[in-house]
Amino acid sequence: MQTLSEPPTRWSWVEIDTGVLRRNTRAFKSLIGSRQRLCCVVKADAYGHGAAACAKIMHAAGADMFAVATVLEGAALRASGVKLPILLLSEPPVTAIDMLLENDIMPSVYTPEFAWAYGERAAALGRVGKYHMAINTGMNRIGVHYADAAEFRRSVDFHMGLECDGTFTHFATADEPTGWDHQLQCKRFTEAIDNLRAEGFDPGIVHCDNTPGSILNKNMHFDMIRAGIGLYGLQPCERTRSVLPLEPVMSVRARVTNTMYPAMGEGVGYGFTFRVPRSRMEICTLPIGYADGLPRILSNRMEVLFDGQRIQQVGNICMDQFMVAIGSTSFRPVPVREAEIGDLMTVVGRDGDAEITLDELAAKCGTINYELACGFGMRLEKIYV
Template sequence: MASVVYPERRWAWVEVDLNAIRKNTRAFKSLLSRGTKMMCAVKADAYGHGAVECAKAMATSGADQFAVATVDEGIELREGGVTQPILMLNESPVESVAALLEYDIMPAIYTTDFAFAYGEQAVRMDKVGKYHLAVDTGMTRIGVLPEEAVEFRHSIDFHRGLECAGTFTHFATADVIGDWDFKQQAKRFEDTVCALRDAGFDPGLAHCDNTPGTVLHPEFHYDMCRVGIGLYGLQPADTTAPRIQLTPAMSVRARVTRVINPAVGEGVGYGLTYRVPKPNIQIATVPVGYADGLARTLSNNMDVIVGGVRARQVGRICMDQFMFAVDVNNIRAYHPAERVERGDVVTIIGRDGDEEITADEMAERRGTINYEVVCNFSQRLDRVFV
């Protein structure tokens, strides 16, 4: 950690290991047959990891296209120098169609009103608006229904401002081996693509496998796979862990801003939910809080690592800070005085010495998934790329 350049204005940051991003990207690319493309999801600022920097690292390691969730996310990639095709995984307000065309961002399309607005704007700008047709095979989120896909294409394909570059769906249970609903969704998608071709329509790139699908269901790789959370070194499910080895890319660290030795019985934080139980307990303050993505529900229910040793978080997590406790009599020596000091580096997620706190551990304590944990660490924390 000595080589990390700490942010100058705040003692808290997110470290992103771009070598881990590259390694994970290559690991997924190796699962695909020659000619099968890989679309890398960098929505939500690359799941909290920094979209432009991660996309550039992925582009050198096998990424063919990128997926985002909003127009602004696509614009950020373009302005950051990303040149590969970009798919926005839903429709945006019709007022945004000019921006989509200006920045060459393909929307998902599943309503005629949006399709016509997009096509008309493309004609006005002397362009052809490429899009991917979204098919709702059972997730009940976005898309045309399978039985309506052919008619939908009939209703919009006459427009000279539109060009279908792909057809896709999204699986709800790709991580469940042998799941009936997954098999039904896969069959519906296959039938839809076949029906489009039989009707004389080019479906473009057919893609349906998400991260767990890419690992567990190679029979549905089709023309392209969409990979997300695994690129950042996190498993989408327990079922994928034995099949692919990944390296977590995110660490969250901060430095101690204050250390005090309160008297026995003194309380800590709002509501005084923790009281000092005995002498020689240090209470250290760290400048990270729930406004940065450290969930308040973790209060009195998480560890941090300092000097290679776990320490217990105590008191309620505040908006901008939290506290942890160190028993000076029991901690293994890492300072000559065996005490935490102001300026010491604290690891909230990541490895320090032999200890590691993972996003999965934090997710389990929060009762959520690792996706949410890493996405929650907000832009208020500087990204340091290592």
């Protein structure tokens, strides 16, 4: 975990507020009863926040299980010292089975061929391969068809090398809890679980609620909820915002690496999509670009914070850098002081009373906050405060 106030090699970084992460985790823990469990989803490097560091904080705040998207993500968690159960939210190729067993990672299972291979290898090693059965209740991405759940168990349960630790589904429209589609998925899943039990099969840990479902549909909590984006203080939809207030965990900051005063009419950046409209306009360079997760589509459309005020980004965003303008622009006057090399600016987060959110940038990109959080976390160093 990086504990310096800033990285030593580059004047740009992602800042992770550990106290906020702890509070958000406890907020989700408060939604469930004492016998129910909290599964914290830390896939995609904890949505760009750093899986190993976040998992330690979440564990201390009440996490009972972690979920990842790839085998390598699970193995990295184990290597970082995580002891809690780890669920793989997909069924990997059979060539990954040894790594699953070596790292005690439970795969999602929905094809008998994988289940048989998994059980055979586990038995050969004197182990029992735990898994969670994925049920397709209508999202049509992965899973055993909801009507075939008991038959699937019949086809694999004979194997002494297998143990069903849980059964789950994933909701496509949990942000609309009263909608017909969501209600249909709830009905199908509940009936599938009831049918499993009626046929004599133990479904293990039953879970289906993702972040919006956990907040908006407590009737479907069953044995465990799977909290994802909400742990990081990002709302999955507007409806959840008033029900469970959360605090953003991630900020993105940078220091000015260069300043200049181009002549009126000169262009800035590739393609000269911005030209200096008057004399005495300061152009400042910041060391963040689209390779760091700042989408190029935001060129000339976003702002950053400097001394608690908004200033305009100008020119095309480059792979590793972008520019901002201080002074009167074609957009509006910005009454702030001129910057110097080393001055701090905020791309995402709060500065004084002003704030720029991932939601704001995502709306301008026509995407969701999840995507931007993952992008910023890929190359920028993470500082935990």
